[in-house]
Amino acid sequence: MAKQFLDIKDVNTSFEMDGKYYNAISDINLHVNSNEFLAVVGESGCGKSTLAKTIMGLHDPAYTKISGQVDFEGHDLLKMSEKQLNHYRGSKMGMIFQDPLSSLNPLKKVKDQISESLDYHTKLNSKQKNDRVIKLLGEVGIDDPKLIANEFPYQLSGGMRQRVLIAIAIACEPDLIIADEPTTALDVTIQAQILDVLRKIRKENHSSIILITHDLGVVADTADRVAVMYAGQIVEVGTVQQIFEHPLHPYTRSLLRSMPELNTTSDDLYVIDGQVPSLKKMPKTGDRFAPRIPWIKASEHEKNPVMHDVGNEHFVRCSCYKHFYFPDQKKVSENNG
Amino acid sequence: MWKTILRRVLIMIPELIILSVLVFLMAKAMPGDPFTGQINPKDSLTQIHHLMRINGLYDPWYEQYWHWVVHLFHGDLGTSYEYQEPVTRIIAQRAGNTLWLALLTMILTYVIALPLGIYAGRHEGHLQDTLVRIYTYATMSVPFFVVLVLGSWIFGYGLNWFPTSGSVSPTASGFLPVLLSRLGHMILPAVLGALFATSSITQYLRSGIIDAKHSDYVMTAQSKGVPMKAIYKHHIFRNALLPIAAFAGYSITGLLGGSIFVEQIFSYPGMGLLFLNAINYRDYTVITALVLLYGFLNLMGTLLSDIALSAIDPRVRVK
Ligand SMILES: Nc1ncnc2c1ncn2[C@@H]1O[C@H](COP(=O)(O)OP(=O)(O)O)[C@@H](O)[C@H]1O
Ligand SMILES: [Mg+2]
Numbered sequence: 001m002a003k004q005f006l007d008i009k010d011v012n013t014s015f016e017m018d019g020k021y022y023n024a025i026s027d028i029n030l031h032v033n034s035n036e037f038l039a040v041v042g043e044s045g046c047g048k049s050t051l052a053k054t055i056m057g058l059h060d061p062a063y064t065k066i067s068g069q070v071d072f073e074g075h076d077l078l079k080m081s082e083k084q085l086n087h088y089r090g091s092k093m094g095m096i097f098q099d100p101l102s103s104l105n106p107l108k109k110v111k112d113q114i115s116e117s118l119d120y121h122t123k124l125n126s127k128q129k130n131d132r133v134i135k136l137l138g139e140v141g142i143d144d145p146k147l148i149a150n151e152f153p154y155q156l157s158g159g160m161r162q163r164v165l166i167a168i169a170i171a172c173e174p175d176l177i178i179a180d181e182p183t184t185a186l187d188v189t190i191q192a193q194i195l196d197v198l199r200k201i202r203k204e205n206h207s208s209i210i211l212i213t214h215d216l217g218v219v220a221d222t223a224d225r226v227a228v229m230y231a232g233q234i235v236e237v238g239t240v241q242q243i244f245e246h247p248l249h250p251y252t253r254s255l256l257r258s259m260p261e262l263n264t265t266s267d268d269l270y271v272i273d274g275q276v277p278s279l280k281k282m283p284k285t286g287d288r289f290a291p292r293i294p295w296i297k298a299s300e301h302e303k304n305p306v307m308h309d310v311g312n313e314h315f316v317r318c319s320c321y322k323h324f325y326f327p328d329q330k331k332v333s334e335n336n337g
Numbered sequence: 338m339w340k341t342i343l344r345r346v347l348i349m350i351p352e353l354i355i356l357s358v359l360v361f362l363m364a365k366a367m368p369g370d371p372f373t374g375q376i377n378p379k380d381s382l383t384q385i386h387h388l389m390r391i392n393g394l395y396d397p398w399y400e401q402y403w404h405w406v407v408h409l410f411h412g413d414l415g416t417s418y419e420y421q422e423p424v425t426r427i428i429a430q431r432a433g434n435t436l437w438l439a440l441l442t443m444i445l446t447y448v449i450a451l452p453l454g455i456y457a458g459r460h461e462g463h464l465q466d467t468l469v470r471i472y473t474y475a476t477m478s479v480p481f482f483v484v485l486v487l488g489s490w491i492f493g494y495g496l497n498w499f500p501t502s503g504s505v506s507p508t509a510s511g512f513l514p515v516l517l518s519r520l521g522h523m524i525l526p527a528v529l530g531a532l533f534a535t536s537s538i539t540q541y542l543r544s545g546i547i548d549a550k551h552s553d554y555v556m557t558a559q560s561k562g563v564p565m566k567a568i569y570k571h572h573i574f575r576n577a578l579l580p581i582a583a584f585a586g587y588s589i590t591g592l593l594g595g596s597i598f599v600e601q602i603f604s605y606p607g608m609g610l611l612f613l614n615a616i617n618y619r620d621y622t623v624i625t626a627l628v629l630l631y632g633f634l635n636l637m638g639t640l641l642s643d644i645a646l647s648a649i650d651p652r653v654r655v656k
Contacts, residue, residue, distance in 0.1 A: 035503075056559075056560055057555055058559055058560065082564075082565070083564070085562075086562040086564055087562065088561030088562070089559065089560055089561065089562035090560065090561040091562060091564075094560060095557075095560040095562075097556065097560075098552060098556060099553060102552065102553040102554065103553040103554055103556070103557045104554055105554040105557075105572055105576065106554075106576075106650070106651075106652060107575065107579070107649065107650060107651070108577055113557075116558065116561055116563060116571075117561040117562070120561065120562050120564075121562060144530065152651040152652070154651065154652045155651075165557070168557065168561065169560070171561075266428070267487060
């Protein structure tokens, strides 16, 4: 039986702006089982990166407030000192970032950037480190690892750079890998290759992967479970099947309906009106998604929406899902009635 | 790497040719002739024409240019009308003074600017940063010559801490006393020059450190478990400092330009003072030689910086 080795409880992260703190993610409760592939989806600005950086401890404490608990193999990451955290980062958990070019130091060779992780977490000598770097580059699908190891980031293509970032993240075979939109900056064919690399790593290293994406399309045949985020909150969590076959929350359903792959005719493509509220404009009460589905009566939403267990570990926020319909569907039912 | 350097040096050849042609044409365009002052006033105009002819001054300009270049390569830049000495010798006597002063100024500039820039960048937005920024704005908003005049007035004439003219005391003898006397003459102008030059380097370094601090690659390093101290050393300082170290070559331009003010106000016998005097006395051969030399030193400075930058930043090498 898989055990919950990452358990996020009641996490809130807020940023200081003009002397006041604004919540970027609220009441996050989420767990990851060992060797599980979890996808976190949501439009840009929903707080996905904030969540990832909260887990990794990458926020600047000078202007960030974090509350709650992030238990990792039984230890609360949020209570750790910077020094304790550095034992975990790189060795037990690694992160892959969205922009492969800016995430690599332009002045350092690929091999030095990968072996930097080995410097802090292993006792390998320089020859062994070199061999390990070459092996890692091979594992992430680079054909000529010896050559690439001696290149600088600017000499590589976007896909190559992303592979190098993955090699950095998996250098010490961490149990948890967080990939924050690793394919957003890449073309479609390269995207598929990068996802393949992630799937392979998960299988061979038995690690858990949190894949953050705004593209539900990449999730269906990669993830085990999906967490949907909207405006800093998780609005629905379930297995891939539950989310794709029985989506409940209006936001999940809108996202799915706006996926080009599922809607073969382009005139049928659904567009979610409006946008994710900024931190300063976040509604204090009520369903945060309500303003974008104005045809749903206010009384259908909960005042302070909470998560509901709909069985089999499928959770959804707010009971409005029971009354949700798309505008065109409404018309159909009215005509019929 | 070597290819980049070779290419960069080769580019300098046309630059040098253009510089020399411009300087030569400028010299030609200057009013007057070199003989009127040298011959007996009773001699006729035809005598001057004769001298002009036998000296090749009526030849086409490109032939004259060619002669000039040949002489240049033999270290012959002509004779100063004012000093009645070879120009090369006059310049050689003074170039050392200017270059030592420039070097000392540059060292002081970096000694002041590096810690200030690092300190401000590291404590971005805090009191330390604000103080450094007040300093840089203050030194930037006061004109250079005001700083010099005030400095020499207060620390030279007023407090009498430093000499206010010359490059060495005439009474000093022996290696150490001469060296100390030279340093004593340089220190005040060098410090004032450095105070002025620090502001731009400090600001440049401060923003370099802040940019590096907030860069994505620093976050990557953090996610590897690298302690912040090591990140500062291997990623932030390195990436912010190296371009600034390379910048030293470019700053030669500023120093040479500044030396004209500094040497005038401190009556310091260097190339800058020589240049001003040469302009006063219409000493054209000296002016030409100095313009050529300044131009050459600037090109060399840029060359040094370009090479240093390409050694540091691999991205520069591709272009
Ligand atoms: N350091 C920060 N300071 C202030 N606001 C921030 C900061 N980082 C993110 N935000 C805000 O928090 C919200 C969530 O951002 P983010 O986590 O980057 O979303 P996502 O990764 O889902 O696109 C956005 O409104 C964003 O503007
Ligand atoms: Mg993001």
